[in-house]
Amino acid sequence: MGVGKPVYHKPIINSQSLDDPHVIKHEGQYYLYATYLDGTAEGGSCHYDVYVSDDMENWIKGLLVFSKPPNQVWAPDVFFDPVDQQFYFYYTEKNNDNLNIGVAVSKFPLGPFID
Numbered sequence: 133m134g135v136g137k138p139v140y141h142k143p144i145i146n147s148q149s150l151d152d153p154h155v156i157k158h159e160g161q162y163y164l165y166a167t168y169l170d171g172t173a174e175g176g177s178c179h180y181d182v183y184v185s186d187d188m189e190n191w192i193k194g195l196l197v198f199s200k201p202p203n204q205v206w207a208p209d210v211f212f213d214p215v216d217q218q219f220y221f222y223y224t225e226k227n228n229d230n231l232n233i234g235v236a237v238s239k240f241p242l243g244p245f246i247d
Contacts, residue, residue: 145183145191152207155188156241162188163241165197165221167206180208180223182242197243198236203227205234210241221245 150166157163164183178201182194198205204226211220221236221243236245 145193154209156210156212158212158241161186161241163210164191165208165210167208178202178205180205180221184242194242195244197221197238198223198245198247200225200234200247212241219245 145164149169151169153164153166155162155164162185164185165180166183168177168179168181179199180197182197183191184194185191198208198221200223205223207224209222211222212218213220217239219238219241221238223234223236225232225234234247236247238245
């Protein structure tokens with residue numbers, strides 16, 4: 133590590149129980165999406181929130197961006213396509229005993245993302 137570079141540790145956001153974080157930078161801001169371990173389901177939740185930062189150190193919790201009750205969802209990944217100007221939100225879903233990969237779309241990094 134170089135001198136003067138910040139050192140990051142888990143948890144990234146102390147006030148939340150998050151796992152599988154994915155961060156994108158769009159128009160100078162960072163957006164973090166993660167598995168929200170809120171106890172609603174074993175190993176995951178039924179929704180995702182977004183966290184926003186200017187510096188990747190201080191995060192503000194945004195709104196609920198995607199929900200898929202009653203399923204377990206985890207490990208989000210967000211991709212911005214500059215051609216169609218849309219955000220693609222990929223997620224893993226457990227529905228009964230089936231595992232699926234899903235995608236939801238939004239015009240904004242703050243959502244909402246539509247399946």
